[in-house]
Amino acid sequence: MAQVRIRKRGKTFSYIFEAGKIDGKRKVVEKGGYATKAEAYKAGVVAYNDFLHGNIGITSESISLKDFMTAWLDNVVAANVKMSSMQTYRTFFDNQIIPYLGEVKVQELTPAMLDKWIRDIQKVGLSYNTISAVHAFIHNALNYAVYPAQLINSNPAAYIKVPKNAPRNVVKRHIITSERFKALLEKYPFGTPFYIPLLLLYHTGMRLGEVLGLSWSDIDFATKKINVRRQIINLNKRGYFLTTLKNESSKRYILIDDYLLGELRRWQNQQAENEKQFGDSYVYVYREDDGHIQRQLRGLPPPVGEKISLLCTRNDGRIILKKFFVNLLTAEGLNAHSFRHTHATRLIENGAKAKGVARRLGHADATITQNLYTHNTLKLQEKTLAIFDKTLQTK
Numbered sequence: 498m499a500q501v502r503i504r505k506r507g508k509t510f511s512y513i514f515e516a517g518k519i520d521g522k523r524k525v526v527e528k529g530g531y532a533t534k535a536e537a538y539k540a541g542v543v544a545y546n547d548f549l550h551g552n553i554g555i556t557s558e559s560i561s562l563k564d565f566m567t568a569w570l571d572n573v574v575a576a577n578v579k580m581s582s583m584q585t586y587r588t589f590f591d592n593q594i595i596p597y598l599g600e601v602k603v604q605e606l607t608p609a610m611l612d613k614w615i616r617d618i619q620k621v622g623l624s625y626n627t628i629s630a631v632h633a634f635i636h637n638a639l640n641y642a643v644y645p646a647q648l649i650n651s652n653p654a655a656y657i658k659v660p661k662n663a664p665r666n667v668v669k670r671h672i673i674t675s676e677r678f679k680a681l682l683e684k685y686p687f688g689t690p691f692y693i694p695l696l697l698l699y700h701t702g703m704r705l706g707e708v709l710g711l712s713w714s715d716i717d718f719a720t721k722k723i724n725v726r727r728q729i730i731n732l733n734k735r736g737y738f739l740t741t742l743k744n745e746s747s748k749r750y751i752l753i754d755d756y757l758l759g760e761l762r763r764w765q766n767q768q769a770e771n772e773k774q775f776g777d778s779y780v781y782v783y784r785e786d787d788g789h790i791q792r793q794l795r796g797l798p799p800p801v802g803e804k805i806s807l808l809c810t811r812n813d814g815r816i817i818l819k820k821f822f823v824n825l826l827t828a829e830g831l832n833a834h835s836f837r838h839t840h841a842t843r844l845i846e847n848g849a850k851a852k853g854v855a856r857r858l859g860h861a862d863a864t865i866t867q868n869l870y871t872h873n874t875l876k877l878q879e880k881t882l883a884i885f886d887k888t889l890q891t892k
Contacts, residue, residue, distance in 0.1 A: 500514050500515070500545055501513075501514045501538060501541035501542055501545050502514065502541075503534050503537050503541065505534075506529050509529055509530050509531055509532060510529065510531045510532070510533065510534050510536070510537035511527055511528060511529030511530075511531070511537060512527070512528060512529075512531075512537045512538060512540055512541025512544065513525055513526065513527040513541070514526055514544070514545050514548070526544065526545075526548065528540070528541075528544065559602055559604060560602065560603055560604075560648065561599065561600050561601065561602055561603070562594070562598050562599060562600075562601050562602070562603050562606065563594075563595055563599035563600065565603050565638070565642060565646075565648070566590060566594065566635075566638050569638050569641055569642075570583075570586060570587070570590065573641065574586060579740070579741065579743060580730065580732070580738060580740045580741075580788065581706075581728065581730050581740065581742075581743045582743065583732070584730050584731070584732055585630075586634060587732070589630070589631045589634050590634075593618050593623070593631045594631070594634075594635060597614050597617055597618070598610070598611075598614055603639075603642055603648050603649060604648060604649055606639070606649075606653050607653055608653045608654075608656040608657055610653070611635070611653055611654055611656075611657050612657045615628065615657055615659065615660065616660065618631065619660055619663050622664075623663070624663065624664055625659060625660075625661075625663035625664060628659045628660075628663050629659050632654065632657070632659055635654050636652065636654040636655065639652045639653065639654050640652055671830075671831060671835045671838070671839075672835075672838065672839050672842060673699070673831065673835055673836065673839045678695075678699055681695055681829065682695065682696075685825075687760070687763070687764070687767075688767065688812070690809075690810070690811045690812070690817050691817070691822065691825060692764075693760070693761070693764050693808060693809055694708050694709065694809050694817060694822060696757055696760055697711070697757070697808075697809075698833060698836035698837070698840075699836050699839070699840065700753060700754060700756075700757040700840075701723065701751050701753065701757075701840070701857075702836065702837045702840030702841055702857060702858050703725060703751070703837075703859075704728065704833070704837065704859075705819060705822065705823070705833035706728035706729050706730055706819065707725050707727075707728045707742070707747075707859075708809060709728075709729040709807075709809050709816070709817060709819060709822070710727045710728040710729040710739055710807075711723065711725075711727075711807065711808045711809065712727075712805050712806050712807050712808065713765060713806045713807075713808060714806070715727075715808075716761060716808070718758065718761075718762065721752055721753055721754075721755075721758055722750045722751065722752055722753070723751045723753055724750055725742070725747070725748065725749050725750070725751060725859065726741070726742065726748055727739055727740065727741060727742065728740060728741075728742055729790070729816070729819065731818075731819055731820070735789070736789060736790065737789075737790045737816065737818070737819075738787070738788040738789055738790060739784050739788050739790055739805065740788040742859075744861070746859055746860060746861035747859040748859075749856060749857070749859050751857055764808070768810065768814075771812045771813070771814070772795070772814065775795075775812075775813050775814065776795070776796070777794060777795050777796025777797075778794060778795070778796070778813065779794070779813060779814045780792050780793070780794060780795070780813055780814035780815045781794075781795055781799065781804060781814060782804070782805045782806075782807055782810075782814070782816055783799060783800050783801075783802035783803060783804055783805065784802050784803045784805050785800075785801065785802040786802070789802075790805075790816065792815065792816065795814075837858065840858075841854050841858060844857075
């Protein structure tokens with residue numbers, strides 16, 4: 498490869514190649530310390546190819562989409578997005594891309610292949626918004642394959658569109674009546690692992706990850722506030738992490754009612770009793786610097802990290818895994834969105850301002866709240882009619 502030159506420096510060899518210009522000045526890459534000229538040249542070829550492909554560890558001109566996107570995610574995306582976003586991207590990658598296109602060479606991808614892929618993932622029941630997000634994800638990856646990776650000349654994803662007939666609302670959000678919620682609490686009463694999470698979801702409208710990520714230091718009993726500042730997420734194959742929220746608008750205080758406050762006090766006392774009862778078999782939770790959650794029996798040496806006192810635990814101190822709670826709700830014909838939907842709709846039905854509800858839910862824009870979590874209920878119709886009747890009486 499003519500672009501890589503070798504020169505001897507003392508008793509060792511170095512490789513050197515040009516890497517373009519920065520601010521009009523010629524930039525070169527050089528590394529030495531190799532015992533032989535052949536070793537230096539071999540290392541230089543690898544480094545030069547890596548430079549050509551955006552410095553993400555790719556040294557082949559022919560690479561599968563799976564291998565390319567893995568390198569792109571690990572070396573480019575991970576350094577620029579929050580952990581919760583990475584969780585979403587890896588889910589897209591594992592579920593919507595690898596099974597369909599993973600083994601296809603990047604250089605062989607065509608718009609026709611991607612168009613068929615879009616229609617295939619539509620058939621499995623994905624919503625228009627999800628398909629759009631997955632399309633944007635692969636579009637960004639292939640943009641990187643064009644430049645700086647220089648693997649392909651143009652982006653085939655730029656020529657396809659999301660089908661307009663893709664369903665807009667796949668996740669059904671149900672209004673949970675007070676009778677239905679009472680029945681849930683009778684089935685999962687105080688002392689069961691799901692009682693406190695159910696109460697928090699219903700009384701606050703918080704996201705499930707936010708609820709499971711609450712620690713006792715987030716509860717201000719004096720001012721009756723919950724400080725929502727972290728969430729628990731599950732990164733595939735890496736375990737559970739207690740990490741920051743996705744955006745600034747999600748950070749918020751939530752005022753809570755006296756009933757919920759009383760039940761939280763009762764559970765805090767019960768946790769202390771549980772710790773005594775289980776003794777050295779009680780499980781403590783620790784958070785490492787990167788947010789990774791470690792669990793250790795009380796009777797064993799603690800791992801490195803900050804000890805966290807979570808609200809939502811089993812009686813022996815173990816954390817409540819999100820997947821188990823989701824499975825429980827699914828068995829009941831519900832999902833976590835149903836609680837959030839119910840909370841917002843009930844508030845607006847009873848006169849709460851959309852802006853105040855949006856702040857409570859952690860939305861940056863009140864229109865998101867109105868569009869997603871309220872719908873045309875009989876009570877809203879009756880209130881609208883009453884307002885109209887009042888206008889007639891004033892004329």
